[in-house]
Amino acid sequence: MNARIYLDHNATTPLLPDARAAMDPWLRPEAGNASSIHREGQRARAALERARAQLAELIQVEPDTLVLTSGATESINFALQGRAYHARAGGAGDHLVATAIEHPAVLETCRLLERDGFRLTIVEVGADGVVDPEAIEAALTPETILVAVMAVNNELGTIQPVAQIGRLCRARGIPLHCDAAQAAGRLEVDPERWQVDLLSFSAHKFGGPIGLGGLYIRPGTEMRPLVFGGRHQRGRRAGTENVAAAVGAGAAAAWVAERRAELQRRIGGLRERLERGLLQAIAGAWINGAGAPRVANTINLGCPDLEGESFVIALDLDGLAASFGSACSSGAVKPSHVLRAIGLEPERAQASVRFSLGWSTTEAEIDRAAELIPRVAQRLRAALAGRIAT
Numbered sequence: 001m002n003a004r005i006y007l008d009h010n011a012t013t014p015l016l017p018d019a020r021a022a023m024d025p026w027l028r029p030e031a032g033n034a035s036s037i038h039r040e041g042q043r044a045r046a047a048l049e050r051a052r053a054q055l056a057e058l059i060q061v062e063p064d065t066l067v068l069t070s071g072a073t074e075s076i077n078f079a080l081q082g083r084a085y086h087a088r089a090g091g092a093g094d095h096l097v098a099t100a101i102e103h104p105a106v107l108e109t110c111r112l113l114e115r116d117g118f119r120l121t122i123v124e125v126g127a128d129g130v131v132d133p134e135a136i137e138a139a140l141t142p143e144t145i146l147v148a149v150m151a152v153n154n155e156l157g158t159i160q161p162v163a164q165i166g167r168l169c170r171a172r173g174i175p176l177h178c179d180a181a182q183a184a185g186r187l188e189v190d191p192e193r194w195q196v197d198l199l200s201f202s203a204h205k206f207g208g209p210i211g212l213g214g215l216y217i218r219p220g221t222e223m224r225p226l227v228f229g230g231r232h233q234r235g236r237r238a239g240t241e242n243v244a245a246a247v248g249a250g251a252a253a254a255w256v257a258e259r260r261a262e263l264q265r266r267i268g269g270l271r272e273r274l275e276r277g278l279l280q281a282i283a284g285a286w287i288n289g290a291g292a293p294r295v296a297n298t299i300n301l302g303c304p305d306l307e308g309e310s311f312v313i314a315l316d317l318d319g320l321a322a323s324f325g326s327a328c329s330s331g332a333v334k335p336s337h338v339l340r341a342i343g344l345e346p347e348r349a350q351a352s353v354r355f356s357l358g359w360s361t362t363e364a365e366i367d368r369a370a371e372l373i374p375r376v377a378q379r380l381r382a383a384l385a386g387r388i389a390t
């Protein structure tokens, strides 16, 4: 029997062997609490700070600007709530701006803030899945206290013009948050060049463990903490640090930083091959976000007359993992807000599935996927036609 084919790296990428090996000693009984003053504690502290430095290097910031969190969702909540409440308390304003294709971690936090009296402008994107910096500029007011723009969209893989938006925001003294969960390890992440004040990422998107993320806070950006209860991480995030996860994340960051360009070239070649094969083999198929610059690993494929959820289930039964709708909410069956935001009619949005590649994807898997996906699509279409005919 053939092994399964995992094409859902945007949901989570498998743990890198280097990360797992680095974590092992920190999962043993001798591992201490990084806040303790004894030898076990000091060893844990040193390992934690080394990991922070490796993560900081991946996103090109100074280690002391990086707060370790439980993942991008927490980082985003901290960035948005921490900045918004601090700014409003200081009388700086109460207006937030976010794009329509942000991850639910951003959109739902913005909605929460809106219910708490903040004003919110959601900026629409083009049909190509990219936000226009001029549309962001038009949304800014003297009351704007934060703009949120993701670096790479998780469903389409489209790259957003963060540096252009950063320039606009910095010129007006408005902090910019960038959700770089799908960018770290795939693109060169550069908060200084992008003129970003807050940047969130998550280790499990680049081969580190699930449950470890980070928030870069540009020096001078004042924030209210999100989690209270201790002086950990210089009072910015209370709670005993997860040393094992941080060490694994640090090892994964070092691994990808060393081979990012080569890895992305290889993955990009495989993606092109699969995408071409699928477009040729499935009549009427299209790629969502095809017109825009995209990261190397993502295919968002539309298949006429198919229902994305049934397609993903059928592929799963045949041994291939893909996703339908937003990966993080794939338990809930709703047309994707991202696909609706790029103007797809509900039927076309429902007929779209995402394949995302990563470090463990092989040429042999892609060849099998290029044969399997059209075969399953064909079978489902035939079944659907039969159902309609009877």
Ligand SMILES: Cc1ncc(COP(=O)(O)O)c(C=O)c1O
Pocket (backbone or CB within 6 Å): 010, 011, 070, 071, 072, 073, 074, 103, 105, 150, 152, 153, 154, 179, 181, 182, 201, 202, 203, 213, 327, 328
């Ligand atoms: C763009 C984006 N932001 C945020 C998140 C949330 O990340 P985490 O799983 O670390 O909470 C994800 C996860 O899918 C994502 O793709």
